[in-house]
Amino acid sequence: MPMVIDKKVQLSFPLGHHLHCLIAQLPNHLHREAGFHPVEQETQWEAIKSVLDLVAAGEGNLKKLHFLLFPESCLPVNRLDELLLVIEKGFRPNTVTMIGIEHVRLREYRRFLERFKADNQEAIELVDRDIDSGDVLEMPVNWCMVLVKESDGGLRVFLEAKSHPFHGEEFIDKYHDLYRGRHFYLLRSRPSCFNFMAIICLDYLYRDLYSSNIKQIIDHANQLFFTTRQGLDTLFVIQCNPKPEHQAYRDVVCGFYGEYLEDLPGVRETVTVFGNASDETTLEGTVQSQGFGHSYVVINRNHRLEKVQSREFATDDFSGAPVCRLRFGSATRLLYFNLPLHHEIDPRSSRVPLKVHTIMQRSSRGGWEKVPSSGYNGEDEAVTESNVQKE
Incomplete structure (x- = not known):
């Protein structure tokens, strides 16, 4: 199983106030050739850049953004430096960006680890152990970056490789088979005492005879609770998933x-955010599926979200799971909401643990515009926030 590596980051979040998250549910158009690669790299980058520019401008409530989540394998690797430049120069401090990157060979992934070795020394040691044990440098790597712009404006760069392939990434031929990542980062914010992780898609599900990725995460979070009385606050799952409603996900959520x-005190109040690619996604060389989209947020059942059904989102319990879930639609959207505060329903505290602030769609001019709130709350007036819990 991958090792969970603790890293301290300097993030100063507002005390006692909820944090804000934006899921960029963008389409992926990928073709398979020693891993998956964007078909139209310029178009893909323009879509990502439009979101980055929107966040950098910070119009309206976006100035409060703390977490930005992109889909798996969406960033062309030749645009990586431009991404870093936009975030370093344009983003506000105390902002975290999580993005999946085009597949590369292990040889190249190792070079990126070396480039950012100040934050990835433990990962380098794990990868070097694999390189030393066999001829693996040409294996494709599905990887992501977690970019933390700290409170002093400095940029930290953390790299993770996916540990478990889906059927389109797994081959009998070892040279085409996906490299299995060896680590996850648990990022522990100071002075805010907010702990979070980001993993890639099927890493949420993987298990063998002896353990599972999610059990590894739970055990680590429990140990954190027993020693510090802190837990895992948020788990982000980066996806390009044609089957987000698969029974296996519900089983793990349960x-x-x-x-x-x-008792699992380390994850009892964890908020799990699944950020998927939109329903315009295509994966050449694989059987097409219409199940993309439907990013969702899962919280403990003690929060008791009201049942809501609309064109843009719905709430449910994931077919009887012990959770409350906010499930978005499948179209290309920017989904802006707050992460719930970590307490159960209490009449003396906030009545609304989870609030949808804004949903945005592509405009005819190529930018982004708000979906009229009448499109998702059944009202005529232009309200930009929609409560999804009973008073």
Whole structure:
């Protein structure tokens, strides 16, 4: 199983106030050739850049953004330096960006680790152990970056490789088979005491005879709770997933939140954010599926979200799971919401743990515009926030 590596980052979030997250549910157009690569790199970058520019401008409530989540494998690797420049020069301090990057060979991934070795020394040691044990340098790597712009304006860069392939990434031929990542980062914010992780898609599900990725994360979070009385606050899952509603995801969600056999205090109040690619996604060389999109947010059932059904989002319990879920639609959208504060329903505290602030769609001019709130709350007036919990 991958190792969970603790890293301290300097993030100063507002005390006692909820944090804000933006899921960029963008389309991926990928073709398969020693991994998956964007078909139209310029178009793909323009879509990503439009979101980055929107966040950098900070119009309206976006100045409060703390977490920005892009889909798996969406960034062309030759645009990486431009991405870093936009974030370093344009983003506000205390902002975290998580983005999946075009597949590269392990040889190239190792070079990126070396480039950012100040934040990835432990990962380098794990990768070097694999390189030393066999001829693996030409294996494709599905990877992501977690970019943390700290409170002093400095940029930290953390790299992770996916540990478990989907069927389109797994081959009998070892040279085409996906490299298995060896680590996850648990990023521990100071002075805010906010702990979060980002993993890639099927890493949420993977298991073998002896353990599972999610059990590894739970055990680490529990140990954190027992020693510091802190837990895992948010788990971000970066996806390009044609089957986000698969039974396997529900099973893991049930085990993560259910506490059926033992207390799991380290993850009891964890908010899990699944950020997927939109329904315009195509993966050449694989059987096409119409299931993309439907990013969602999962919280403990004690928050009790009201049942809501609209064109843009709905709330449910994931077919009877011990959770409350806010599930968005499948179209290309920017989904802006707050992460719930970590407490159960209490009449003395906030009545609304989860609030949708804004949903945006592509405009005819190529930018982004708000979806009229009548499109998702059934009202005529232009309200930009929609409560999704009973008073």
